[in-house]
Amino acid sequence: MHRSSISFVRDVVLFGLLAVAVWSRALGAASVRIVTEPGASPREQYAADRLRDAVSGLNVPETVTIVLAQRSSPLLARTNLAQFWPGAEEAFLLRRLGNTIYVTGSDASGVLYGGLELEQRIRDARAVPEHLDYEDHPALRLRGTCIGLQKPEITYEGAEYDYPYTPQNFPFFYDKAQWTRYLDMLVRERMNTLYLWNGHPFTSLLRLPKYPEAQEISSAQLEQNISMFRWITKEADRRGIWVLQGFYNIHLSHAFARAHSLPYHLSTPNALATAYTRYAISEFIRQYPNVGLMMTLGEALSPHEGAEWLTQAILPGVKDGLRELGDTKEPPIVVRAHATDIDDVMKAAKPLYSNIDTMFKWNGESLTWTNVRGPVLDRFKDLVANSNVTIANIHLLSDLEPFRWGDPDFIRKTVLNFQRIGIQGVHVYPLRYWDWPNTADNPPLNQLDRDWIWFDAWGRYAWNPNRDPQKEHAYWVQQFAGRFGTEQAGEHLLDAYELSGICAPMLLPRVGITEGNRQVLSLGMTMPQLIDANRFNPAQTLWTGDAPDGERLYDYVAEEAAHQPHHGETSIGVADEVAASSARAIAEAEAARPYVTKDIPEYERIVNDMRAIHMLMSFYQAKTHAAEEVMLYGYDRDADHLQQAEKLLAESVEDFRQLTSLTDKTYRDAASMHTSQRQIPVRGGPSTEHWRDLLPVYEKELTTFQSRLTMLNQPQSATAEGSITPLPQVPFRLTPGVGETWSVTPGEKLSSDGDETVSSVAPEILGFAGIRFSKREEGPVRFTLDRPAQVLVGFFKTKGRTGPANSDAENWNLLLLNAVSVSNGVPLDVWAAPLAAGANELDLGKGSYVIFGFIPQNLKVRQRIVSSTAAAPGEPPNLDWLFEK
Ligand code: ADA
Numbered sequence: 001m002h003r004s005s006i007s008f009v010r011d012v013v014l015f016g017l018l019a020v021a022v023w024s025r026a027l028g029a030a031s032v033r034i035v036t037e038p039g040a041s042p043r044e045q046y047a048a049d050r051l052r053d054a055v056s057g058l059n060v061p062e063t064v065t066i067v068l069a070q071r072s073s074p075l076l077a078r079t080n081l082a083q084f085w086p087g088a089e090e091a092f093l094l095r096r097l098g099n100t101i102y103v104t105g106s107d108a109s110g111v112l113y114g115g116l117e118l119e120q121r122i123r124d125a126r127a128v129p130e131h132l133d134y135e136d137h138p139a140l141r142l143r144g145t146c147i148g149l150q151k152p153e154i155t156y157e158g159a160e161y162d163y164p165y166t167p168q169n170f171p172f173f174y175d176k177a178q179w180t181r182y183l184d185m186l187v188r189e190r191m192n193t194l195y196l197w198n199g200h201p202f203t204s205l206l207r208l209p210k211y212p213e214a215q216e217i218s219s220a221q222l223e224q225n226i227s228m229f230r231w232i233t234k235e236a237d238r239r240g241i242w243v244l245q246g247f248y249n250i251h252l253s254h255a256f257a258r259a260h261s262l263p264y265h266l267s268t269p270n271a272l273a274t275a276y277t278r279y280a281i282s283e284f285i286r287q288y289p290n291v292g293l294m295m296t297l298g299e300a301l302s303p304h305e306g307a308e309w310l311t312q313a314i315l316p317g318v319k320d321g322l323r324e325l326g327d328t329k330e331p332p333i334v335v336r337a338h339a340t341d342i343d344d345v346m347k348a349a350k351p352l353y354s355n356i357d358t359m360f361k362w363n364g365e366s367l368t369w370t371n372v373r374g375p376v377l378d379r380f381k382d383l384v385a386n387s388n389v390t391i392a393n394i395h396l397l398s399d400l401e402p403f404r405w406g407d408p409d410f411i412r413k414t415v416l417n418f419q420r421i422g423i424q425g426v427h428v429y430p431l432r433y434w435d436w437p438n439t440a441d442n443p444p445l446n447q448l449d450r451d452w453i454w455f456d457a458w459g460r461y462a463w464n465p466n467r468d469p470q471k472e473h474a475y476w477v478q479q480f481a482g483r484f485g486t487e488q489a490g491e492h493l494l495d496a497y498e499l500s501g502i503c504a505p506m507l508l509p510r511v512g513i514t515e516g517n518r519q520v521l522s523l524g525m526t527m528p529q530l531i532d533a534n535r536f537n538p539a540q541t542l543w544t545g546d547a548p549d550g551e552r553l554y555d556y557v558a559e560e561a562a563h564q565p566h567h568g569e570t571s572i573g574v575a576d577e578v579a580a581s582s583a584r585a586i587a588e589a590e591a592a593r594p595y596v597t598k599d600i601p602e603y604e605r606i607v608n609d610m611r612a613i614h615m616l617m618s619f620y621q622a623k624t625h626a627a628e629e630v631m632l633y634g635y636d637r638d639a640d641h642l643q644q645a646e647k648l649l650a651e652s653v654e655d656f657r658q659l660t661s662l663t664d665k666t667y668r669d670a671a672s673m674h675t676s677q678r679q680i681p682v683r684g685g686p687s688t689e690h691w692r693d694l695l696p697v698y699e700k701e702l703t704t705f706q707s708r709l710t711m712l713n714q715p716q717s718a719t720a721e722g723s724i725t726p727l728p729q730v731p732f733r734l735t736p737g738v739g740e741t742w743s744v745t746p747g748e749k750l751s752s753d754g755d756e757t758v759s760s761v762a763p764e765i766l767g768f769a770g771i772r773f774s775k776r777e778e779g780p781v782r783f784t785l786d787r788p789a790q791v792l793v794g795f796f797k798t799k800g801r802t803g804p805a806n807s808d809a810e811n812w813n814l815l816l817l818n819a820v821s822v823s824n825g826v827p828l829d830v831w832a833a834p835l836a837a838g839a840n841e842l843d844l845g846k847g848s849y850v851i852f853g854f855i856p857q858n859l860k861v862r863q864r865i866v867s868s869t870a871a872a873p874g875e876p877p878n879l880d881w882l883f884e885k
Pocket of ligand 1: 296299338365396516517518677
């Protein structure tokens, strides 16, 4: 029976003592009576209550009895309706025999779902069905959503994922009306699991008398939390929903950690943390035997420690708790295959504990494919072979935020793929995770209202993905029609959702940096990020292993330059396709207008979303084409490419400007995670959340590019480099200590102890006497100048910059772009700053620069781009200099 060992459900088999709870409502002579077992489970009672509500006020021609019963019930004794196949879970049968309607379930949840099915039919027909013979059961065994007890910012002592449960942190946790609404939605979607995520929830939910020093919140708060948690889990259980509490490892109570001089998060176990965690888990099992546990063994804990930690701390804790309860049946626990050596974990854990479900991310932290391939598929297959239920985690939706998203067919196909692989569970994040229950709209809406289609589609297809696509289309049209008034409106709006829905999932894998939440697709990308995506993804955690055949921009341009044919889905092709599709989405949304008779404000917000999505796609289209042109220039140095790129880049900025104005008043931010974890397009933090924050970044990128083009077009750059002679030098004497003199010529090392060597040098400074350093040398370099001079410096690339630090930028002039090409493929520019005659000292940071020499202070040097410097053989051409200052 489904998870009953850990639920409130009690099978009641009371032969001889059978009592029948009868409800009847007389309407003239005829009435509808609803009959349940006397000791019926809360789930059955819930279904009965819902049916009572549905039939109240119905005008029925004759008295009908509705019997709700599990397969083993004596109420079915004289029928043959208790027939379910062995192992049936959550299955139900609806049958009308004479004036009795039987709602029979394989278990309590089966009765619940049967009751809800009947309720819906009664409400739709406004009558009790005259004929009924219907059977159904779910396709996936675990169907659930999650809620983060986590926030957009890290607010608790700098520790990721740890947030005490308090009304200040999570007002929604204390709002019973809101929970009721949410749980009603889940049961309507026939979801049966709800995961609550937090770093270390135990001190928010348990008293832990053995470790009083671990207490993190006031006793009064703790009591309130305990009673709320009991209420939530009980209300969930009535609706057939198993609540699971998530936790990360090893996260400790902060108070406990301080008391024992331990860090809040540990990467390796120790005896004290093991004892504490084992105890906390056992208390959890003892206090909340009906609640599940889901764990992330990594990220704080090193991946190879997961097996030991699970077997030495967590499983013993579960067993201690069960022993105290006198329970011998092992409840399922859910272990995530994230940031841990899951094969070792499962090997070590299985002999100790048989009932382990596993969970793994389906598409990383974005929605990209309806299917998985390569290593992700292999991982799922292993998990399916080795665990009880394998759950696909539809994790953060980093590419969909913050807009409305609902492409039901995408979800249907995804669940069909789960079935094919043997995945029996799904866990779905909300579209906006870190700020539950708010949407990003301004003012915020509730996600249950705005993102109804997200929850509805996952619920519907997790129950059964094997449905006829045409009938499904009609179903979704009806759903929209119900909300916006007419079928015509429904047709157009469904089309708009579907046409816009494919955009982000198609685009991200072909142009993006990562499927992780390090990137917010809707905030755009810079040119260097588009041109050289791999460089911005040091961990190489790319989806490419899972992608269907196709080309990223880098390969596309390489093939284009070599006049080779393309294959599969290309960055350019996809960018064009999503721009066109999103344009059609606007047209469809607009076409709905005359037919929308209900909820016009939400309709207007949908139209605005479609426009915003299109502007974003159009931005990417223009910019991907611009990137292609620039990359082609990297190959052939044909300046025409840059002229094309300039037009396209300007178009992309214009698109982004329109996107900003569409979202300026209507959206609070583009993504719910505000921490510096985000790196793309810019590091997360204050004033980096909204399109208006990024518009200046893209405007500046365009103006920098335009000024580089102007430099390139200057007559001087047309001068044959062979005719340029070295600039006059100012002699200097280096004071012994930091630095050594060197000759700026090809083959020389850039630092006295580094590997990088000079490949070519612009004629202006060829053979100059400069000063280079050891990478380890600290402190100022000291030298004496004969005359007032300009020091010529090359800055090594740090944090995406090749120029002086922002704080010092005023002092420096950029003289020669790409003046020195280097064996690592990152060319150095020459920057100049004035210095007085006599003794000088300079400190620009350890290992971050090299001095090329000194020229007279009053010498005017024409800024120039040195076009002859090329990338080292085999290296991608680094073209950042075109966009960065
Ligand atoms: C990534 C992500 C986190 C969290 C985590 C997880 O590290 O950046 O926000 O989602 O994965 O638990 O899977």
